[in-house]
Amino acid sequence: NAGVTQTPKFQVLKTGQSMTLQCAQDMNHEYMSWYRQDPGMGLRLIHYSVGAGITDQGEVPNGYNVSRSTTEDFPLRLLSAAPSQTSVYFCASSPGDEQFFGPGTRLTVL
Amino acid sequence: LAKTTQPISMDSYEGQEVNITCSHNNIATNDYITWYQQFPSQGPRFIIQGYKTKVTNEVASLFIPADRKSSTLSLPRVSLSDTAVYYCLVGDPGTYKYIFGTGTRLKVLA
Numbered sequence: 001n002a003g004v005t006q007t008p009k010f011q012v013l014k015t016g017q018s019m020t021l022q023c024a025q026d027m028n029h030e031y032m033s034w035y036r037q038d039p040g041m042g043l044r045l046i047h048y049s050v051g052a053g054i055t056d057q058g059e060v061p062n063g064y065n066v067s068r069s070t071t072e073d074f075p076l077r078l079l080s081a082a083p084s085q086t087s088v089y090f091c092a093s094s095p096g097d098e099q100f101f102g103p104g105t106r107l108t109v110l
Numbered sequence: 111l112a113k114t115t116q117p118i119s120m121d122s123y124e125g126q127e128v129n130i131t132c133s134h135n136n137i138a139t140n141d142y143i144t145w146y147q148q149f150p151s152q153g154p155r156f157i158i159q160g161y162k163t164k165v166t167n168e169v170a171s172l173f174i175p176a177d178r179k180s181s182t183l184s185l186p187r188v189s190l191s192d193t194a195v196y197y198c199l200v201g202d203p204g205t206y207k208y209i210f211g212t213g214t215r216l217k218v219l220a
Contacts, residue, residue, distance in 0.1 A: 004153075031206045042197060043154065043210040050206050059209065090153045096203050097142070101153025 002026050004102035006091050012108045013081040021076040021105050023091030031094040032074040033058070034066065036087040037104075043090060049074055081109045114198045114211040121217045128185045130214050132198030135179050140202040143174060143181045148195045148213070157183070157196075193218045 007022045025032065033048035035058075045058030049068040063085060065077040074093075078085060086109045092099040115133040122128045134143070142161050146154035158165055160172040160181070171184040185192060195215050201208040 033206070033208075035210070042212045045207070045209060048206055056207075058207065092153070094206065096206070097144075097159055098156040099146075099154070099208070101155070104151070104153055 004091055004093050004100050006089075006102040006105050008105060009103070010106050012110065013078075014110055015081060015083060017081050019078050019081065021078075021089055021091075021107070023074045023076065023102060024072050025074075025093040025100070026072065027093060027095070027100065028071060029093035029095050029100070030071070031096060031099075032068065033092050033094075033099070034064070034074070034076045035090045035092065036060065036085075037090060038087050046076065046089075078107075083109045085109050113209070114200055116196075116198055116211055116214045118212065119215040119217070121219060122188055123219050124189055125187050128188050128192075128216060128218075130183045130185075130196055130198075130216070131180060132183070132211075133180050134198070134200045137178050137200050138202065140204060141178075141200045142203055143172065143178075144199045144201070144208070145170070145172065145183045146197045146199065146210075148197065154197060154210075188216075188218045190218050190220060192216065 004025045030051045034046040035043040037043045044060045047066040049055045089105045091102045144159040145157040148154040158170045158172045165172045173182040195213040197213040199208045
């Protein structure tokens with residue numbers, strides 16, 4: 001099992017650009033989520049999904065969209081990047097209790 | 111959603127037992143308590159989860175009093191490699207909406 005994979009590992013964007021952060025898991029977990037972590041801070045929940053076709057907002061959803069068309073994939077879309085979205089983004093999947101985290105995507109918005 | 115409060119940082123020496131306490135006064139009936147460990151530049155890693163009384167696994171113990179308004183993560187005989195940030199989360203596994211707090215930065219000294 002590859003577990004939870006995220007691409008890209010690093011990304012630099014200009015203000016106003018859009019992009020999609022990819023997340024995939026091969027553990028057949030129903031639950032998936034996206035977090036952001038700013039320097040020296042805890043993780044903040046952006047969006048989460050309890051199954052294919054079902055998504056919901058977390059603490060900080062503004063500026064981000066998600067969709068869950070398959071159990072395996074949960075992409076995060078930045079609609080119009082802003083410097084405030086500079087952060088490390090973590091994707092996680094879960095069978096219902098323990099969450100398994102990916103290695104993260106480090107995003108810089110100039 | 112129940113918020114959690116933890117000490118910002120703790121120091122310990124190798125070989126000592128470390129106890130990290132988390133307050134969660136607004137914990138709901140269906141909420142479980144989960145602890146994660148995070149090393150720099152990595153995603154969090156699950157340590158332990160419990161609902162009440164005491165839970166023990168190969169790496170830690172979790173003590174939860176009867177009122178469930180707090181919990182204590184106990185790490186026996188810490189080593190330098192236990193230096194990390196430890197997060198306490200409270201949430202309902204059925205909703206999958208977990209909120210991370212600011213965490214406790216544990217530093218283990220030789």
